[in-house]
Amino acid sequence: MFENLSERLEKSFKLLKGESKITELNIAETLKDIRRALLDADVNYKTAKTFTETVKQKAMGQNVLNAVKPGEMMVKLVHDELAVLMGGTSTDINLKGSPSIILIAGLQGSGKTTFTGKLANLLKTKRSKNPLLVAGDVYRPAAINQLQVLGEQIGTTVYTEEGCKDPVKLAKDGIAVAKKGAHDVVIIDTAGRLAIDEQMMEEISAVKKAVNPDEILFVVDSMTGQDAVNTAKEFNDRLDFDGVVLTKLDGDTRGGAALSIRSVVDKPIKFVGTGEKMEALDVFHPNRMADRILGMGDIVSLVERAQEQYDEEEARKLQKKIAKNQFNFDDFLKQIQQIKKMGNLKDLAAMIPGMGKMLKNIDFDDDAFKGIEAIIRSMTPAEREQPSIIDGSRKKRIAAGSGTTIQEVNRLIKQFDDTRKVMKMMTTGNKMGKMMGKMPIGKRR
Known part of the structure; x- marks a missing residue:
């Protein structure tokens, strides 16, 4: 994850080695190289351009102490700006409903069903919730079976209706069952859909209107890079979702989605999937991710996993x-x-x-x-x-x-x-x- 970007940024900072202070002239090449590194990582062009311009403005306004080298100052500026770019602080999901209703949306193959299981596992083990999973993908029997297997694996009830082809009815019936069964969270998995498929987009809009979810999460496959950002924008225009989930962030991803999506759709990244296991789901912390991108590690997350x-x-x-x-x-x-x-x-x-x-x-x-x-x-x-x-x-x-x-x-x-x-x-x-x-x-x- 982010290996190539980390290496490119490290080389960019080395361009300032030997300089005694930051000037517009000596940071020009560094910023140009940083912009190239971001573009190679599949970051949105406007986002990369705005990012380097912001870093330049902040760098030129710095009174660099004698004890701090220009290269070190640039690392800090880039780190802080990367954290801001990805949202600044972590954002929790809204669980204020009774029961709380979470609607999961995204493209087919983005990892929605797996994430649904992971989220239920996280809420159950870390927040003492009793979730009910609703198998709302009425078009793909394999998705229903997958959710049932995951539910059995984590010890969580999965609601299904054999033969039902109406996702709105299924969602409403699932919520009714949750209220009777003392479930305090309902997570509704939905069918994957393309933003250009008007009928499917109308369908998920109808589900949203019918159940009035407390939280809508849009699941994005990190491997799709900039395309994921464009898709997120189109979904957000229709659903006005509350947050983004990045899956497969442990794979060979260039990181463009993680770095661009907040600035393009103005919605926070709330979770990241880091593996196939049900425990492999992390709350997204922009500051910690900036640490990792710049090769500083992430001791806090490591300690939290150990705890x-x-x-x-x-x-x-x-x-x-x-x-x-x-x-x-x-x-x-x-x-x-x-x-x-x-x-x-x-x-x-x-x-x-x-x-x-x-x-x-x-x-x-x-x-x-x-x-x-x-x-x-x-x-x-x-x-x-x-x-x-x-x-x-x-x-x-x-x-x-x-x-x-x-x-x-x-x-x-x-x-x-x-x-x-x-x-x-x-x-x-x-x-x-x-x-x-x-x-x-x-x-x-």
Whole structure:
């Protein structure tokens, strides 16, 4: 995500290297290069032009401190302006209705149905809501089946009407069922449609009028770039939607939609899809996205993802086990499951400042843990509980059961032992720190 843009912007800032102050002359080439980088990322031409003109005006009005280099000042200006361009601050969805009604719209294939499931999962797990999903795509049986599968996966009720071809009736009936069933949120999935299809546009307008939704979200496939922005404008003219959802932002996208859509339709980006899993949905934070575009990482989001998987009671139990050197392969397996729930590995690593650039040409396999899990699951309960009993014959059986080699089993056991030693040392770190604090300064190393 944004890899090419990040690299191009970094090169643009280097044009100011060696300059002692910002002048109209020395930033001209930098701004020209920044504009080219934005256009290559499929950003709307007018948006790119306005962006660089704004940065220029702010740069020329800056009194640069001696301690701040012009290149560093330009990075800050571009960062701040990128955040403004994408909306400035995050915008929440409106859930004030009883029940709250959310209407999902967009082109066919944009990821509406998957997003509907993800949104329900987010509202259920993070906001303690009881959502009802309405399968409103009356033209595509596969969409109804997909929503039913997703609903079962996340433990959420899906309302359907077999044979019903009237999306307005379906939506109204779904809301009535929600009120009887104590559902506090209704999310209505709709059929994909082209903005030029007048009949379909009239249909979704009729659904909007009939149910009077608290929130209308327009789902955009980030991979379609500038076309997505143009489509969003046409949909907004008809529906006056409340926010945008960008899907597939974890793919090979140039980022033009994320950077242009707010300025073109004047509606906030509210969510971004970052993977196929139901947990792979993030609230959109313009400032954090600007950080990531400029290679500064996104530690806040990384910590938030980790906290979502964090169980205080489990953590306390685990700490006691580590202190007693009782950390075993079952515990190890649980930690792997938590990491996997946080998202794809490359995306997580890119949130660490500086790592995105280092990992640019490295392919991360999302199944990187598969071999490790296979080995652990091939162990008996006793072997997982007491790794020390795993001898040569047991290793041979484990390797055969997991489809790996004895060398791979040996390597995992060694890595596990090393991990356990480090974790044991960390639990006694506070004691060690206190001891070092009492040492004379001259003797510290």
